[in-house]
Amino acid sequence: MATPTIPAAASEVEQLDRADILHGFATLHAQASSDVVVINSADGMRVTDSRGREFLDAGGGLWCMNVGYGRQAITDAAAAQMAKLPYFHSFGHFSNEPLIRLADRLLKLAPPGMARAIFCSSGSEANDTQIKVVRRYNNLLGRREKKKIIARLNSYHGSTVAAGSLSGLPMMHESFDLPIPGILHTLSTDYLRRPAHIRSPEQFTQYLVDGLTQLIEAEGPHTIAAFLAEPITGTGGVLVPPPGYFREVKRVLDHYDILLIADEVITGFGRTGSWFASPGLELKPDLMTVAKGLTSGYFPMSASLLSAKVADVLYADRSSHAMFAHGFTSSGHPVGAVIANANLDILEREDLPGNAARVGTYLLERLRERFDGHPLVGEIRGKGLLIGIELDADPAVRRPFAEYPKVSSLLSKACFAERLLVRGGHDRTMAALAPPLIATRADADEIVARLGRAIDRVTGEVKSAGLSA
Ligand SMILES: Cc1ncc(COP(=O)(O)O)c(C=O)c1O
Secondary structure (H helix, E strand, O other): OOOOOHHHHHHHHHHHHHHHHHHHOHHHHHHHHHOOOOEEEEEEOEEEEOOOOOOEEHHHHHHHHHHHOOHHHHHHHHHHHHOOOOOOOOOOOOOOHHHHHHHHHHHHHHHEEEEEEEEOHHHHHHHHHHHHHHHHHHHHOOOOOOOOOEEEOOOOOOOOOHHHHHHHOOHHHHHHHOOOHHHHHHHOOOOOOOOOOOOOOOHHHHHHHHHHHHHHHOOOOOHEEEEOOOOEEEOOOOOOOOOHHHHHHHHHHHHOOOEEEEEEEOOOOOOOOOOOOOOOHHOOOEEEOOHHOOOOOOOOOEEEEEHHHHHHHHHHHOOOOOOOOOOOOOOOOOOHHHHHHHHHHEEEEEEHHHHHHHHHHHHHHHHHHOOOOOOEEEEEEEOEEEEEEEEEHHHHOOOOOOOOOHHHHHHHHHHHOOEEEEEEOOOOOEEEEEOOOOOOOHHHHHHHHHHHHHHHHHHHHHHHHHOOO
């Protein structure tokens, strides 16, 4: 087969990229020889690169493209706001009307009890903000030792120094001297990789809750300030909690007076088939982090939401240090706020959470049919349009690949060859799906067809390379 020629302009920008940009989550030594995919345009579910290749974006960018690409209403709202007021800050007593409308709307949409919003630009910043809120809360209550935060293994909460510490992925810690002191990790809801003696999801819940209790007891409950969790773990493997998990966790946290922070950065704004994933999982947060789907990636914007329980303590401070000395230049950006409002209009008007529930159920069923008895598919799990397909060397005994990075690389290449963009797994071989919530059944069929061909190809390659041994 003849190698397709690369347009000269595309080749030039690819070279410049290789020479100039250090990409996050890239293997740097391989950069000089690896492909650069320069995405130039997008519409609906699809993105197109500088070589003219069109991809079905089943990863929703980075799990954030909820309303789909090319929404004119968002572009128009942003352009009008740019012309009227392109920027102003929200420190001290300054505000702007789009932001005020957004905050009001957000607090009404959020699970019951959320009383205040702090705006930031990224999910990482919003989680960092939660740490500071929790510290200040306990300082004001005179509990100077109650500062540690428990997150979970396999979680992803961002990549700043603090949020990267919260993330439970060793590769994010190893060469950056993380985690910082005061961040602990407990067991993850990874049912596929459960210990051999666990026989049922209910038993698994008990095992996880016991693990959390033991950690709290070992550290001293008076030192633990908060527990942070994604309702459904996203980047760390699309891990759905076993039944009753958050109800039981909350019981333990209440017993020790520990706050619960829900990181709804991926799961928020319809992704799992409802506005937020927490209520359906009996997760009752004291604090909640949102980002991504808040603007569907059209603008970098996030928020830390505070319940009245926490906010009231902060607002009662009359000391000489009462100023909340925290915030960012772009916090509460007016253009971001109109974009978020236009995005929420679309989610509401088109009932995209409902569509995510319906098409997500359909997609999950089609995937389970397509891969029924497949020699490499270990588990298919998820909720709404957040689905993970994990591969195993031997699904019958839940044996992962010894050389999972190699198999993961084959899988991502095979999906790419099918013009299908998916998210991968970190210490596992998987295809994670988080397509735009506008997906139709036909789109779901297309995802299954392309992923099916990709996984079949990987199966042949794994066999011939002896990687399932
Ligand atoms: C659950 C969760 N929390 C936080 C973050 C960090 O968000 P950001 O990349 O905007 O800093 C992410 C990003 O993927 C995430 O998935």
